[in-house]
Amino acid sequence: MKSIKYILAGILFGIVMIKSEAVSWFRIYEMFRFQSFQMYGIIGTAVVLGAISVFLIKKMNWKDASQLPIVFKDKERPYTRYLIGGTIFGLGWALTGACPGPMFVNLGYGYLTMAIVIIGALLGTFLYGLIKDKLPH
Amino acid sequence: MIDFIRQPWPWYFSGFMIVLIMLMLIFWGKSFGFSSNLRTICSMAGAGKKVKFFDFNWKAQQWNLLFLLGSIIGGWISAQFLSNPNELQLSANTVAELKGLGIHFNGALNPDELFSLGALSSPKTWLLLLAGGILVGFGSRYAGGCTSGHAISGLSNLQLPSLIAVIGFFIGGLLMTWLILPFIL
Numbered sequence: 001m002k003s004i005k006y007i008l009a010g011i012l013f014g015i016v017m018i019k020s021e022a023v024s025w026f027r028i029y030e031m032f033r034f035q036s037f038q039m040y041g042i043i044g045t046a047v048v049l050g051a052i053s054v055f056l057i058k059k060m061n062w063k064d065a066s067q068l069p070i071v072f073k074d075k076e077r078p079y080t081r082y083l084i085g086g087t088i089f090g091l092g093w094a095l096t097g098a099c100p101g102p103m104f105v106n107l108g109y110g111y112l113t114m115a116i117v118i119i120g121a122l123l124g125t126f127l128y129g130l131i132k133d134k135l136p137h
Numbered sequence: 138m139i140d141f142i143r144q145p146w147p148w149y150f151s152g153f154m155i156v157l158i159m160l161m162l163i164f165w166g167k168s169f170g171f172s173s174n175l176r177t178i179c180s181m182a183g184a185g186k187k188v189k190f191f192d193f194n195w196k197a198q199q200w201n202l203l204f205l206l207g208s209i210i211g212g213w214i215s216a217q218f219l220s221n222p223n224e225l226q227l228s229a230n231t232v233a234e235l236k237g238l239g240i241h242f243n244g245a246l247n248p249d250e251l252f253s254l255g256a257l258s259s260p261k262t263w264l265l266l267l268a269g270g271i272l273v274g275f276g277s278r279y280a281g282g283c284t285s286g287h288a289i290s291g292l293s294n295l296q297l298p299s300l301i302a303v304i305g306f307f308i309g310g311l312l313m314t315w316l317i318l319p320f321i322l
Binding site for chain 1 (some may be wrong): 142145146148149151152153154155156158159160161162163164165166168171172174175176178185188189190191194199200201203204205206207208209210211212213214215216219220225227228230231234235240242246247248251252253254255257262263265266267268269270271272274275276277278279280281283284285287288289290291292293294295296297298299301302303304305306307308309310311312313314315317318
């Protein structure tokens, strides 16, 4: 039963993604053409509120639901992988209008063709695992 | 009330709700990052036998797979009960530009030219969707996260690597939108 809460959080996430229109191919195109504030507003609000929350959690040493300290892991250096990987991700994001979450939300919404994008994303992930040791990181 | 929910939500409310989801997961001792699920699914499918990267205890990630399952259900619930009765309010410039690229704005979330079942009669659609998916999957694992892991969780924790990844997302997105899409659409 403990796991039901993750399904509920996922349902909420799916609804938020649809109602914010962040799952829309049109919105992503519009964002990259700088023709609307909508997506910048969503991400900007989330980052500002998120940064304040994380700051407070650290400052007040808040505990999680099982009374364990909340730890935030630092991302590792060096930075090459973030720039190259990020750029490859961005190419795909602008082409399909979907990052990993919205692919699945769109599928549930009824865009069955998103299954092809999801299969692609799984193939891409597998491909990365296959050749990661040969890539600059 | 339901009429209010059916409207598209304003950006500040949407941003607030995304943070709320991130905080729920943090409070449950987890973290908000969706693309890890793609690695987990590869591992579940047995990729760990061949490739070391997928040889890990995927069962510890079950919570995130449940979150993924929920997100599909959330999409379905939105379509059944909460869908916007009006057209998406897309900027007039965007509509005009897309027309020039052969993409007709249909008022829905996604264009029929790429995402309708009818579009699958063209091999080009298959190629674009599959290639786009591969780029997202490969890129998110290479960068160690996607929009949720880097742009939301990472930037909230003031991580420089996440900022670099987000700059990468934009370099790639701008290249695709400004230079490549006009040729391939």
